[in-house]
Amino acid sequence: MNFRAPAILLAARPHGETAVIARVLTEEHGLVAGYVAGGRGRQLRPVVIPGNVVEVDLRARSDSQLPFARLELVQSRGPWLAEPLPAAAIGWVTALTATALPERNAYPNLYSALTALLDAICHAPSARGWLRALVGYEALLLRELGYGGGPPPAEAGLEPLLEILAAQGPLLERYLLADRRGDVMAARTMLRERLAKMAG
Numbered sequence: 001m002n003f004r005a006p007a008i009l010l011a012a013r014p015h016g017e018t019a020v021i022a023r024v025l026t027e028e029h030g031l032v033a034g035y036v037a038g039g040r041g042r043q044l045r046p047v048v049i050p051g052n053v054v055e056v057d058l059r060a061r062s063d064s065q066l067p068f069a070r071l072e073l074v075q076s077r078g079p080w081l082a083e084p085l086p087a088a089a090i091g092w093v094t095a096l097t098a099t100a101l102p103e104r105n106a107y108p109n110l111y112s113a114l115t116a117l118l119d120a121i122c123h124a125p126s127a128r129g130w131l132r133a134l135v136g137y138e139a140l141l142l143r144e145l146g147y148g149g150g151p152p153p154a155e156a157g158l159e160p161l162l163e164i165l166a167a168q169g170p171l172l173e174r175y176l177l178a179d180r181r182g183d184v185m186a187a188r189t190m191l192r193e194r195l196a197k198m199a200g
Contacts (some may be wrong), residue, residue: 001067001104003029006073007056008072008114010098012039014050020048022069023098024056027111031101034058034069044071050094051077051118068141079120085198088191089121095184097138100141100176107144113137131161147175165192186188 007024010031015021020039025031034056039048047054053075060067069139080086097114101107117137120130135153142149149171153164177184 001029001032001058001060001063004055004057005029007032007054008094009048009052009054009071010050010094010099012036012050014040021066022048022056022071024054024069024071025107025111025114026056027108028106030105030107031098031103032056032058032067033103034067036069036071037069044096046076046078047071047073047112049076049078050083050098050141051080051090052069053115077118077122085127085194086121088187088194090118090128092191093121093134093137094115095187096128096138096141096172096176100131100145100172110137110141110144113140128158129193130160131157131165131195134167135161135164137183138165138172142168142171142175145176147171160191162195162199165195 005026005028007026009022011023018038018040020036021033022036022039023031023033036048038044052073055072055074057070058067077090080090093114102156114137116134119135124130130152132153139149153161173185
């Protein structure tokens, strides 16, 4: 697997002293993992932030080997990580996508939807501007992976959207996150708690 393409960085796990294993979502190749040398160094630390858009150059000697990845920053989500609600939303959708998707299967609809959702989270004046897109993205993920998921919610106020968000949680946990390492749902719980404060 050798290619160069735009990608959304979903996760970066420390590996060895200075490297990371990055998981990125591309439109054509789906979710792929790559070894990023120096990923925890001063130069690349601002690049390997979940939610960032990067240009990834992936090179592997064989299909069984973890590819080497070079990342160039295209668009940073870093400035929004200081804001509690956007940070929680970005953390949740990237962790969900990185955990739920199988590797090397293209999901162009999910790639487009996640790109639009991250843009909305970063540019809407408040969570009211992106919550419908987040609920719709969760439902799309369930549908794309074959577990139903309702149609995108109609124009709705904050309270109905929070109810849909609550109802989708058990489906995501049961079908997409069962037997997965790490408590990915903790990121969703944090997001829901922050949204509830806004509603209250």
